[in-house]
Amino acid sequence: MQRNCPQHGPNCKTYVPPSGKPESTLAIIGEAPGEVEIERGEPFVGQAGELLWDELGKLGVTRDDCWVYNAVPCLDLKKTKTPDSAKIKKWRPHLLDSLKSTFASVVLLLGRVAIAAVLGRAVSEVRIKDENASIVQLDLGGNHKVLCVLSIHPSAILRSGGSPELLNMLRTSL
Ligand SMILES: [Zn+2]
Numbered sequence: 001m002q003r004n005c006p007q008h009g010p011n012c013k014t015y016v017p018p019s020g021k022p023e024s025t026l027a028i029i030g031e032a033p034g035e036v037e038i039e040r041g042e043p044f045v046g047q048a049g050e051l052l053w054d055e056l057g058k059l060g061v062t063r064d065d066c067w068v069y070n071a072v073p074c075l076d077l078k079k080t081k082t083p084d085s086a087k088i089k090k091w092r093p094h095l096l097d098s099l100k101s102t103f104a105s106v107v108l109l110l111g112r113v114a115i116a117a118v119l120g121r122a123v124s125e126v127r128i129k130d131e132n133a134s135i136v137q138l139d140l141g142g143n144h145k146v147l148c149v150l151s152i153h154p155s156a157i158l159r160s161g162g163s164p165e166l167l168n169m170l171r172t173s174l
Contacts, residue, residue, distance in 0.1 A: 003041060005074050006094050014038050014076050018069035018098060026065060027104035027146075028052075029095070031113040031153060032072040032083050043068045048155040052110070055154075055174055067102050071095060071117035088117045100140040107138070107146045108173070111153025118148060128152050133173040149173055 005012030016033040019042050028044070036046035044052055053063060072083035072091050083091075095117055099107065109115045112126040119136060128150075136148045151173030157166045 015074040020067040022102040027107045029114040032075040051154040
């Protein structure tokens with residue numbers, strides 16, 4: 001598989017490119033690829049992805065209806081599982097450029113890292129409990145404005161053992 005990492009070039013083993021159609025009006029941004037995603041070279045194909053597509057499917061939205069990417073699309077899991085603020089900052093220009101190249105009008109931001117990355121905030125300042133399902137307009141430049149929907153990350157629900165309260169938060173944002 002061709003994995004031309006925007007930061008590390010064609011031999012990078014841990015870059016996961018965006019998937020889906022750039023013509024979609026819905027973009028979904030996650031945190032960073034996990035093991036399954038890196039292995040398959042596609043975002044949201046692991047357990048958290050399953051939960052996400054399940055919930056979106058109930059609303060009639062399939063993978064083919066969206067464009068999907070990660071805030072930090074390249075991560076060496078042997079070194080770290082969560083991207084730090086330096087990585088988030090470094091990837092931000094690429095992330096915003098990538099979003100700008102799509103036809104997205106709504107961007108679903110899954111989790112604190114995605115919210116911080118796209119909106120240019122500090123991860124520590126994002127309060128999911130208070131901000132879940134809120135909507136923020138973002139100007140990508142060149143007359144391309146998007147509505148960002150802030151949401152809990154499906155992996156937080158998995159980590160909680162399927163907490164109904166957290167699942168409800170996800171359903172509210174969708
Ligand atoms: Zn890379």
